Amino acid sequence: MRGPTIDFKRLSEFKYAIINAVGEDGFPFSLPTDFELTPQKEILLRKPAANLPILGKKVGVLFNHISAIPTGGYTDRKYMLLWGRLNDQKGRLKLEPESITEWDEKILPFGELCAKAAPQGQKYLQTVRQIEA
Amino acid sequence: MIFNQPPFQEESTVLIKVPSWANDVFENYLICEFTSISDGKPVTFPLLFFYESSTGLFTVTSSILFSRKIENIRDNSKVSLLFSNPTGSGIAKHAVLVQGVARLEEEDLDHGWERFLTDWREKEPYIDSFLAEREKFGWFWKRIVVRVEPKKILAWKDGNTAVNPEVFK
Numbered sequence: 001m002r003g004p005t006i007d008f009k010r011l012s013e014f015k016y017a018i019i020n021a022v023g024e025d026g027f028p029f030s031l032p033t034d035f036e037l038t039p040q041k042e043i044l045l046r047k048p049a050a051n052l053p054i055l056g057k058k059v060g061v062l063f064n065h066i067s068a069i070p071t072g073g074y075t076d077r078k079y080m081l082l083w084g085r086l087n088d089q090k091g092r093l094k095l096e097p098e099s100i101t102e103w104d105e106k107i108l109p110f111g112e113l114c115a116k117a118a119p120q121g122q123k124y125l126q127t128v129r130q131i132e133a
Numbered sequence: 134m135i136f137n138q139p140p141f142q143e144e145s146t147v148l149i150k151v152p153s154w155a156n157d158v159f160e161n162y163l164i165c166e167f168t169s170i171s172d173g174k175p176v177t178f179p180l181l182f183f184y185e186s187s188t189g190l191f192t193v194t195s196s197i198l199f200s201r202k203i204e205n206i207r208d209n210s211k212v213s214l215l216f217s218n219p220t221g222s223g224i225a226k227h228a229v230l231v232q233g234v235a236r237l238e239e240e241d242l243d244h245g246w247e248r249f250l251t252d253w254r255e256k257e258p259y260i261d262s263f264l265a266e267r268e269k270f271g272w273f274w275k276r277i278v279v280r281v282e283p284k285k286i287l288a289w290k291d292g293n294t295a296v297n298p299e300v301f302k
Contacts, residue, residue: 016217018166018177018215018217020166020168020175020177021175022170022173022174022175026209026211027211027212027213027232027284027285028168028169028170028175028177028211028212028213028232029175029213029230029232030166030168030175030177030213030215030217030230031215031228031230031294032215032217032228032292032294033294046295048294048295049294049295049296049297058173058174059175060168060174060175060176060177062166062177062178062179064166064179064218066163066164066179066218066220066221067220068220068221069221069259071258072221072255072256072257072258073163073221073256073257073258073259074163074164074220074221074257077179079178079179081176081177081178083174111270114196114198114270114272114273117196117198117199118198118272120197120198120199120200120201121196121197121198121200121272121275123200124197124200124203125197128239
């Protein structure tokens, strides 16, 4: 199966990854961990200690970045969220990406992101009106 | 609006005690990674959060523009907040995962979230410049309040997830 288009140069700029799964108790479970990209464009994650049922399961892997502003707050927001399956590869977890969503405010400024999201806002308001009717 | 869910009962009893370093994370980190569940799939995005130390409740707010997480929570109220990014907090890197149950407050989209504005300003001092353009970003400022009651907290001191976490209930 052909995976999503991933900008590996941008991906390499993130400092760590977060593995997200749904645990056996039904609650979401997130674990930060280190990652590396191989020359073959494989995404390998360090195995966390927690005994999670994540091998072969559909997981999300979030790469997130912000930069601090010296006077307070943060900027330079960007993230990549990849969904796929994790498989054991020589003691590491190899992610087989199936889909992606991402945002980088330097590429898509926040105002434009809001404009692009208008259909979701409209959907929310329509749902509310239908329920109230 | 009719979506408003009843508040948590006995809010003062939800507080789960954690070590001081984990509490510092809740008090100082700027953002969390918030996960809701969509058809069994985890959906995680970085979000600003607010922590109420007296009750132990966490709050995030969501614009209606980015309300898919709200749809997810209506279907499944189990959520988590991971605190893994110390950027801008002035404290050391730790990792703390809060698993909890979310309640939506949608009664007053225009003003319900404003009670968190003081905390919001502390984290993003420039937020008033966006507020000044409230007309321009009208739907961004229609916001749903999501209150999360923790059920379990897992904490990794120094962010070392190569070891098992401390667990608090």
